[in-house]
Amino acid sequence: MLLSKGQKIDVTKGKGLSNLKLQFGWSADSKLSIDSSCFVLSANNRCEKDEDFIFYGNPTALNGGVTHGQASGPDKEAISLCLSKIPESTARIAFSLTIHEGEKFGYSMQDVSNRYVRLMDADCNEELFRYEYGSDLSKETAIVVGELYRHNEEWKFNAIGSGFFGGLAALCTNFGLVIEEEVVKETVEIEKKPALSTIDLRKKLVQITLEKKKMNNVAARVGLVLDISGSMQLLYKNGTVQEVVERILAVACKFDDNAALDIWVYDNEFSRLSAATERDFDQYVLKNILNNRDIHKFGRNNEPPVMEDVIRKYTVEEDSPLPAFVIFINDGGVVKSIKKVIVEASLKPLFWQFVGIGDSDFEVLKKLDTMEGRIVDNANFIHIKDIAKISDEDLYNQLLNEFPLWLKAAKDKRVIRS
Structure with missing residues (x-):
């Protein structure tokens, strides 16, 4: 009311x-x-x-x-x-x-x-x-x-x-x-420092989650890919996406020595944005996305181009022994051709954590675990109907559930360089 x-x-x-x-x-x-x-x-x-x-x-x-x-x-x-x-x-x-x-x-x-x-x-x-x-x-x-x-x-x-x-x-x-x-x-x-204290609290929750999963000493680069297709418009305008950036930044702060979160947005086009940090995360979405005229917004979904750019950044432009943990937010309509990208990326030190939000059935993403042709299972999918309502603790627990399993498998197969 x-x-x-x-x-x-x-x-x-x-x-x-x-x-x-x-x-x-x-x-x-x-x-x-x-x-x-x-x-x-x-x-x-x-x-x-x-x-x-x-x-x-x-x-x-x-x-x-x-x-x-x-x-x-x-x-x-x-x-x-x-x-x-x-x-x-x-x-x-x-x-x-x-x-x-x-x-x-x-x-x-x-x-x-x-x-x-x-x-x-x-x-x-x-x-x-x-x-x-x-x-x-x-x-x-x-x-x-x-x-x-x-x-x-x-x-x-x-x-x-x-x-x-x-x-x-x-x-x-x-x-x-x-x-x-x-x-x-x-x-x-x-x-x-109300905004910073919120980040500090979330970093503590991430640390607790890492300790539970015995990942205290894990280092990784963290990326966030945000769907900006037409159906996401309300979530950008009501602050939900900004909140997602802040919550995932806490993960990056614990994994990455630079404490920086790499960010992409995509619809039928994509943009690689400046990283978010503790110094400048407040109003990040408004300043860097909604008020950025160079970003194509609220079109249709097309995931492979942005996924290929993520791979290019972490394996070509910034080749590193550190693995990349990429959180991919989508509210439905994922194209089937992502399968080819994921299979080819299974040889790379990169793990895809897909997060489906909203009411879509996510048919393509639900089949990630049974996808054949990969040297290791390099992708996971979780469905969170209303991401604004899930607690930080529950969110971090779900986000970090499969990543440690991939780390072990990737090391065994020498996908990750020691």
């Missing part, structure tokens, strides 16, 4: 909800540091104590009743609510989005796009509604996104979307908090 500004909607009435999560998303240049936060308010519409302001510097309040943290998938940050722990004295909870030091560096909400919040039933991960806000804002540096409030012993949500000048300090003052100069200075000096 999509809310409009000013709309008020029942959240808990007749539903028996106990745990909620508000997940925030936005698009902005990596130079901007953007944060969500919330204010636990009394009937006087004010925070009665400093602890009632929940943000990255005070992530938990009310004995775990409200928790601030990172989100998964295309969402950026999340605020979780355990309604049973929220005291009766709480009349409402206001949620905000702010630009860190926006006025100091000349940034404002007109530099931020695709702002939204999703209210989720945290127990079953079901989206209850979505509110897209802020299209009428310009020079403001903070937004009161909306509020949960009590009504007849139930909780309702008010879609507000009102802008503030003065950033987080102005919001704190509005809700009755006294911001002393020392507190402001301390807050400003807290090291805030």
Whole structure:
């Protein structure tokens, strides 16, 4: 359900909800540091104590009743609510989005796009509604996104979307908090790298997966091939593909000393792009793909040309004893002629991990394991219907399931040079 500004909607009435999560998303240049936060308010519409302001510097309040943290998938940050722990004295909870030091560096909400919040039933991960806000804002540096409030012993949500000048300090003052100069200075000096911390968390998950699979010391070059045919258009525009880049970059960081992810896109044509790294992965898809006029977009599928370019890069242009691990994202319609490319590539130190997303039957890719004529089985296929919803841990476990088996077989057959 999509809310409009000013709309008020029942959240808990007749539903028996106990745990909620508000997940925030936005698009902005990596130079901007953007944060969500919330204010636990009394009937006087004010925070009665400093602890009632929940943000990255005070992530938990009310004995775990409200928790601030990172989100998964295309969402950026999340605020979780355990309604049973929220005291009766709480009349409402206001949620905000702010630009860190926006006025100091000349940034404002007109530099931020695709702002939204999703209210989720945290127990079953079901989206209850979505509110897209802020299209009428310009020079403001903070937004009161909306509020949960009590009504007849139930909780309702008010879609507000009102802008503030003065950033987080102005919001704190509005809700009755006294911001002393020392507190402001301390807050400003807290090291805030939300995007990088997400990568660090994912690298840890990759490391755990590698340890489970006894691949601690494996080194490899990592490539990502992205389908950009017409049916993928929504996934590019809603941030799903950007999230894929970030998740696979964590794999490259653990396998490759250069911590770089090589990227290709293809439809009936293909483009080899600049590598993504921890320094420049934010907004990679927008900057390097969607806003790149040299890239052919949203045509039909034709896999062999881009696969041949991948082989050329890793075995001719950059010949190396290190194997290449290539993750190939596709949402259906793979041409049958990929068989010839895969068979010929079985002599090369290169493993193809195909990932099918969406509802297609993936007839061609399902036959990879029984493909004949190869010196080693150099390709695997997994089907993930909704890649935005799968957890990082599950994704990494599936992605890295067959690669160690190929490494052993390839070494035995001397496909990989020691």
